Amino acid sequence: MRVTLRSLVAAFFLAIAVFIAAPASAQQPNSVNPTAASVKEQQLMQALQAGTPGAGSTLSGRITIPDASAANLIQPQGQAWRAFHQGAMLWVGAIAILGMLGMLAVFYFTRGKIMIDSGLSGVKILRFSTFERFIHWLTAGCFIILALSGLNVTFGKFVVAPLLGEDAFATLAQGAKIAHNFLAWPFMLGLVFMFVVWVFHNIPNSTDITWIKQGGGLVGGGHPPAKKFNAGQKVIFWAVIIGGGLLSLSGVYLLFPASAGGVLALQFWNIVHGLVAVLLIAMMIAHIYIGSVGMQGAADAMTSGEVDLNWAKEHHSLWVEEEMAKGKALPPAAQPAE
Amino acid sequence: MARMKFLCDADRCIECNACVTACKNEHDVPWGINRRRVVTLNDGKPGERSISMACMHCTDAPCAAVCPVNCFYTTADAVVLHSKELCIGCGYCFYACPFGAPQYPRVSNFGTRGKMDKCTYCAGGPLADNSTAEYAAYGANRLAQGKLPLCAEMCSTKALLAGDSDMIATIYKERVLKRGYGSGAWGWQTAYKETIAI
Numbered sequence: 372m373r374v375t376l377r378s379l380v381a382a383f384f385l386a387i388a389v390f391i392a393a394p395a396s397a398q399q400p401n402s403v404n405p406t407a408a409s410v411k412e413q414q415l416m417q418a419l420q421a422g423t424p425g426a427g428s429t430l431s432g433r434i435t436i437p438d439a440s441a442a443n444l445i446q447p448q449g450q451a452w453r454a455f456h457q458g459a460m461l462w463v464g465a466i467a468i469l470g471m472l473g474m475l476a477v478f479y480f481t482r483g484k485i486m487i488d489s490g491l492s493g494v495k496i497l498r499f500s501t502f503e504r505f506i507h508w509l510t511a512g513c514f515i516i517l518a519l520s521g522l523n524v525t526f527g528k529f530v531v532a533p534l535l536g537e538d539a540f541a542t543l544a545q546g547a548k549i550a551h552n553f554l555a556w557p558f559m560l561g562l563v564f565m566f567v568v569w570v571f572h573n574i575p576n577s578t579d580i581t582w583i584k585q586g587g588g589l590v591g592g593g594h595p596p597a598k599k600f601n602a603g604q605k606v607i608f609w610a611v612i613i614g615g616g617l618l619s620l621s622g623v624y625l626l627f628p629a630s631a632g633g634v635l636a637l638q639f640w641n642i643v644h645g646l647v648a649v650l651l652i653a654m655m656i657a658h659i660y661i662g663s664v665g666m667q668g669a670a671d672a673m674t675s676g677e678v679d680l681n682w683a684k685e686h687h688s689l690w691v692e693e694e695m696a697k698g699k700a701l702p703p704a705a706q707p708a709e
Numbered sequence: 710m711a712r713m714k715f716l717c718d719a720d721r722c723i724e725c726n727a728c729v730t731a732c733k734n735e736h737d738v739p740w741g742i743n744r745r746r747v748v749t750l751n752d753g754k755p756g757e758r759s760i761s762m763a764c765m766h767c768t769d770a771p772c773a774a775v776c777p778v779n780c781f782y783t784t785a786d787a788v789v790l791h792s793k794e795l796c797i798g799c800g801y802c803f804y805a806c807p808f809g810a811p812q813y814p815r816v817s818n819f820g821t822r823g824k825m826d827k828c829t830y831c832a833g834g835p836l837a838d839n840s841t842a843e844y845a846a847y848g849a850n851r852l853a854q855g856k857l858p859l860c861a862e863m864c865s866t867k868a869l870l871a872g873d874s875d876m877i878a879t880i881y882k883e884r885v886l887k888r889g890y891g892s893g894a895w896g897w898q899t900a901y902k903e904t905i906a907i
Contacts, residue, residue: 449806
């Protein structure tokens with residue numbers, strides 16, 4: 372009797388189990404169609420480019436090796452970066468730099484070297500202290516090498532490589548890269564110093580408007596009044612601070628790729644770095660021109676630090692008045708006769 | 710000469726990572742660098758597919774176009790190789806590469822980029838074929854020995870194919886026609902501006 376009851380109970384549960392399982396098995400398809408939901412490259416690529424969620428990102432998945440960036444399967448943005456680097460970057464760079472050189476050449480042959488109208492006075496006035504000159508040349512020296520080594524990366528293979536041959540050029544480029552990486556740091560230090568020392572003198576004010584209205588005396592002649600820095604110099608100052616700041620920020624990201632956050636960020640910072648660099652280089656060419664061959668007596672300000680009093684009166688009249696009031700300029704009589 | 714390509718049949722790849730391991734072992738690839746990797750898309754969802762990816766040896770290779778020192782060259786078999794003698798480790802090929810192939814050992818200034826390393830299609834580099842120096846810099850040169858890349862040769866499901874473009878395209882087409890589906894020749898449109906029409 373007991374055995375029969377147990378078998379009945381077992382049969383009952385078995386029947387329930389079959390009853391529950393039956394609908395589930397009925398839902399199983401007869402064959403599997405893997406293409407029904409198969410992921411196709413083209414669909415994913417279109418999704419990336421069509422402004423849908425995920426657009427502007429890479430096509431990535433899951434990876435088992437311990438390198439998260441390897442999870443990017445395809446990044447079509449690389450093609451766009453290539454097109455920029457081999458196209459717009461070359462054009463913008465060439466036009467900015469050669470254009471500036473051309474404009475300066477035209478300016479030199481039309482306007483000529485800007486002379487001191489009242490001639491040399493023989494009296495000197497201290498314009499930049501030793502420390503000011505030091506931070507200027509620290510930044511300037513680094514900038515020149517950074518600019519040349521940077522231009523080399525973009526233009527070197529077209530300009531320098533044919534002259535040197537590929538092996539010698541690669542050795543040069545390797546050295547230039549190391550110089551670029553290391554000199555970036557003293558350059559950034561120079562930027563900080565220049566900002567701290569000169570920012571007070573570079574705040575725009577009403578005299579700048581007059582200066583700009585009169586073309587700074589560069590066009591048409593005349594000598595609009597200016598304090599320690601005229602409007603043109605203030606433009607240079609802020610271009611160096613803002614441009615140099617952007618170069619530093621983007622450069623640090625490029626130097627430490629892991630900190631930038633992926634290849635798309637690196638492409639972006641590279642574009643920023645390249646464009647800001649060529650524009651700043653073009654500005655610095657103009658700065659070098661007017662500080663050397665373009666104007667009589669200007670270079671003294673950054674070499675000996677002492678400029679001729681007549682030069683100072685013509686180009687920085689308000690600054691001379693301030694300095695005279697402080698009694699900083701030597702009276703003419705105190706100068707030894709030459 | 711052949712036009713060498715890779716083709717990963719994603720419908721066959723089982724993400725065993727044998728290709729990754731084989732590559733690292735065959736070439737004694739430096740620590741931290743994987744010349745080949747397997748990426749799984751739609752992981753755990755319907756339509757999950759794994760794709761083994763390395764340098765695709767592109768036609769009109771972006772890396773070669775942007776390289777500031779022209780260290781890349783394309784062999785007669787259409788394999789894109791580079792010279793570590795010339796490479797300066799600037800990172801530009803990495804920005805341009807659609808497949809994330811170029812990688813840099815962390816040995817250089819500020820612990821960032823050394824000489825670039827990438828898949829050589831088991832074809833070594835510009836140094837003498839199968840020399841010790843070539844092996845040290847680029848790894849084994851199987852192509853010079855008449856062998857195909859090891860990753861594809863030892864793929865357990867024959868998902869990863871390596872060989873002449875026409876030949877592997879024909880194999881893939883036959884597979885797709887027979888089984889009735891295929892998720893496409895991954896990366897071909899990007900690398901070669903053409904894909905396999907079925």
